[in-house]
Amino acid sequence: MRHIYIRFFLGVLWAVCAVISGVTGRFEMAGLYVLLGGVFLYSAYTMWKK
Numbered sequence: 001m002r003h004i005y006i007r008f009f010l011g012v013l014w015a016v017c018a019v020i021s022g023v024t025g026r027f028e029m030a031g032l033y034v035l036l037g038g039v040f041l042y043s044a045y046t047m048w049k050k
Contacts (some may be wrong), residue, residue: 004047011040 014037021030
């Protein structure tokens with residue numbers, strides 16, 4: 001169960017990094033961070049549903 005929380009925390013952290021990068025104007029990095037955050041949040045969601 002702990003790994004679900006860790007994945008969720010990392011997904012939220014990547015999403016926050018995406019917002020910060022978007023505000024500062026580094027859109028290519030913001031896109032990468034959105035992708036990474038989405039992968040972590042999706043994996044946490046699918047593990048939660050099992």
